[in-house]
Amino acid sequence: DAGVIQSPRHEVTEMGQEVTLRCKPISGHNSLFWYRQTMMRGLELLIYFNNNVPIDDSGMPEDRFSAKMPNASFSTLKIQPSEPRDSAVYFCASTRGTLIQYFGAGTRLSVL
Amino acid sequence: GNSVTQMEGPVTLSEEAFLTINCTYTATGYPSLFWYVQYPGEGLQLLLKATKADDKGSNKGFEATYRKETTSFHLEKGSVQVSDSAVYFCFVGSGGSNYKLTFGKGTLLTVNP
Numbered sequence: 001d002a003g004v005i006q007s008p009r010h011e012v013t014e015m016g017q018e019v020t021l022r023c024k025p026i027s028g029h030n031s032l033f034w035y036r037q038t039m040m041r042g043l044e045l046l047i048y049f050n051n052n053v054p055i056d057d058s059g060m061p062e063d064r065f066s067a068k069m070p071n072a073s074f075s076t077l078k079i080q081p082s083e084p085r086d087s088a089v090y091f092c093a094s095t096r097g098t099l100i101q102y103f104g105a106g107t108r109l110s111v112l
Numbered sequence: 113g114n115s116v117t118q119m120e121g122p123v124t125l126s127e128e129a130f131l132t133i134n135c136t137y138t139a140t141g142y143p144s145l146f147w148y149v150q151y152p153g154e155g156l157q158l159l160l161k162a163t164k165a166d167d168k169g170s171n172k173g174f175e176a177t178y179r180k181e182t183t184s185f186h187l188e189k190g191s192v193q194v195s196d197s198a199v200y201f202c203f204v205g206s207g208g209s210n211y212k213l214t215f216g217k218g219t220l221l222t223v224n225p
Contacts, residue, residue: 004155031211033213042215042217042218043156043201043215043217043218045213045215048211055210055211056210091155093155099146099161099205099211099213103155103156104155105154105155106155
């Protein structure tokens with residue numbers, strides 16, 4: 001089985017641009033999580049979905065961030081407009097009814 | 113909410129040395145406890161888990177015991193290898209449809225030959 005697939009693996013953009021990160025969870029998994037990893041703050045949970053419905057978005061840093069899950073096999077995390085402090089590695093993870101999360105390889109975002 | 117306090121790194125050891133990475137937590141109810149490992153350039157992957165008090169999780173020579181009385185879940189390995197060099201995360205989780213999930217900050221382990 002393919003694992004969690006994230007794209008792109010690397011993204012370099014300029015301040016003010018819109019950035020869209022994509023995630024395909026493992027087939028059959030019904031929960032999806034978005035995390036951000038930085039040296040200063042470690043791993044932060046941004047938002048998670050159950051059965052495509054956002055359940056807890058209290059970790060989303062501000063209104064510039066938004067996430068969607070239009071169907072069970074696809075989710076996006078959008079930053080508009082992007083800022084240099086958004087530079088981080090963004091991970092997507094999925095699970096099916098358990099606390100064991102399966103992580104993608106991450107997207108390394110650099111905002112110049 | 114839950115919180116996790118994890119030993120700060122970096123930790124540098126010689127091959128075959130004994131490893132301990134401390135992790136303590138605060139949580140309501142009966143959380144499950146996990147250790148995840150992140151190798152360079154990769155996502156996190158589950159190393160071991162324990163779901164109730166006194167459970168011992170083990171995998172690849174690593175062990176950790178769920179100690180409810182001390183709210184701890186320390187990671188140990190008797191003899192580390194160069195290939196164990198990675199970042200290790202302690203994780204506390206609870207909930208079914210309403211998850212409460214908290215990762216520690218991570219501990220970088222470097223094992224030298």
